Amino acid sequence: KNEVEQSPQNLTAQEGEFITINCSYSVGISALHWLQQHPGGGIVSLFMLSSGKKKHGRLIATINIQEKHSSLHITASHPRDSAVYICAGGRADKLIFGTGTRLQVFP
Amino acid sequence: NAGVTQTPKFQVLKTGQSMTLQCAQDMNHNSMYWYRQDPGMGLRLIYYSASEGTTDKGEVPNGYNVSRLNKREFSLRLESAAPSQTSVYFCASSGDRSGYSYNEQFFGPGTRLTVL
Numbered sequence: 453k454n455e456v457e458q459s460p461q462n463l464t465a466q467e468g469e470f471i472t473i474n475c476s477y478s479v480g481i482s483a484l485h486w487l488q489q490h491p492g493g494g495i496v497s498l499f500m501l502s503s504g505k506k507k508h509g510r511l512i513a514t515i516n517i518q519e520k521h522s523s524l525h526i527t528a529s530h531p532r533d534s535a536v537y538i539c540a541g542g543r544a545d546k547l548i549f550g551t552g553t554r555l556q557v558f559p
Numbered sequence: 560n561a562g563v564t565q566t567p568k569f570q571v572l573k574t575g576q577s578m579t580l581q582c583a584q585d586m587n588h589n590s591m592y593w594y595r596q597d598p599g600m601g602l603r604l605i606y607y608s609a610s611e612g613t614t615d616k617g618e619v620p621n622g623y624n625v626s627r628l629n630k631r632e633f634s635l636r637l638e639s640a641a642p643s644q645t646s647v648y649f650c651a652s653s654g655d656r657s658g659y660s661y662n663e664q665f666f667g668p669g670t671r672l673t674v675l
Contacts, residue, residue: 456601485663495649495666538601545590545609545653545662546617549601 455481456541458550465557471526473537473553481541481548484522486513489536489552498524500542529557561585565650565667572640572674580635580670582650590653591633592617592664593625595646602649608633640674647671 455478465471477484486498499506499513501522506513510529515522526533534556540547563584572578584591589610594602604617608627622644624636633652637644648670654662 454601493647493669493671495651495669497663497665500663540602542662546592546604546607547602547664549603551599551601 454550455548456539456550458539458553460553461551463553463555465529465555467530467557467559469529469557471529471533471555471557473524473539473555475522475524475539475550477520477522477539477541477548479520481520481543483542484515485540485542485547486522486524487538487540489538491535495538498537526555529555531557531559533557563650563652563665563667565648565670567670568668570670570672572637572672574641574674576640577636577638578640578672579637580648580650580672581632582634582667583632584652584665585631586652586665587630588652588654588665589630590662591627592651592653593623593633593635594649594651595619596649596669597646605635605648640672642674645672645674 457476459474483502485500489495501515510527512525536552536554538552540549566581592607593605603619606625608614611630626634650667651664653664
């Protein structure tokens, strides 16, 4: 069993839809990171969570520590949100990555 | 600030050739990392350096060596390239608290390496 698991692997949506990507992680991970990989390949950090919820624009990330589960939500999705979204668990100063969710948003 | 820079962006090697991937960061970060990314798999850690002068193996270190030249630079060397090393390589750096799982990692643009 992978230490960080994401679902779904692929996701398509129509512009305006509400998107949810899920991430489950194992014991020993103390922080959960969400990253975005653009179609051109660049990777940027979106959020780091250790508890609760964070919001940035149309992106919302939540974490449930007891259930070891995190979700990334995108409200009012737009074609420019098309990317691969990666969750990663922080253990000491290393990250353990999920395999990513490929999101395509169509106009 | 340039953030994290990597060179080259693309490289094609023949089996058995050697090369060094260069990485530099200008954020005064202590920790630096080399990852590889393969289709269908998450980013996998090759080597990392928690501070200048220290390096440690990650998940997939075989066939690679690293040098933390100074606080800014962390290079990855392939001594004898193999087709299994065809991948996209990312360098990253993170904050100034060693061992801190909350540090955000900043990634370079990646190097696409093909070994024939």
